[in-house]
Amino acid sequence: MKTKHELELADVKAIAAAAEAEALSQGWAVTIAIVDDGGHLLWLQRLDGAVAVSSHIAPSKARTAALGRRESRLYEEVINGGRASFLSVPTIDGLLEGGVPIMRNGECLGAVGVSGVKSTEDAQIARAGIAALGL
Numbered sequence: 001m002k003t004k005h006e007l008e009l010a011d012v013k014a015i016a017a018a019a020e021a022e023a024l025s026q027g028w029a030v031t032i033a034i035v036d037d038g039g040h041l042l043w044l045q046r047l048d049g050a051v052a053v054s055s056h057i058a059p060s061k062a063r064t065a066a067l068g069r070r071e072s073r074l075y076e077e078v079i080n081g082g083r084a085s086f087l088s089v090p091t092i093d094g095l096l097e098g099g100v101p102i103m104r105n106g107e108c109l110g111a112v113g114v115s116g117v118k119s120t121e122d123a124q125i126a127r128a129g130i131a132a133l134g135l
């Protein structure tokens with residue numbers, strides 16, 4: 001039997017605080033979502049000024065990154081590369097850059113999804129949040 005690591009509330013709060021700090025330092029109004037390894041929502045934070053739809057997109061990006069164990073941008077690249085049939089994959093719907101898995105020793109603990117600015121900037125915020133864990 002294996003031992004499984006999981007995010008604790010303190011971890012989630014640290015990720016959220018670091019992601020928020022990164023967004024605010026850049027003047028970006030975004031929504032930040034954090035999910036566990038099964039894609040279940042643990043945290044949702046919509047900063048002042050973030051567009052309403054970002055509260056749907058951020059959790060989708062996070063869920064996609066957690067379930068796929070890879071950044072959501074990789075799915076976007078596959079689709080942009082011509083494999084449009086990938087759009088029919090069940091359960092995976094955040095197929096845009098901005099979802100980043102939280103990995104520890106090859107194990108996925110969850111993911112962070114961000115929406116509200118350019119996709120590369122969303123991913124920057126997600127990575128800044130994850131960096132707070134020092135993994």
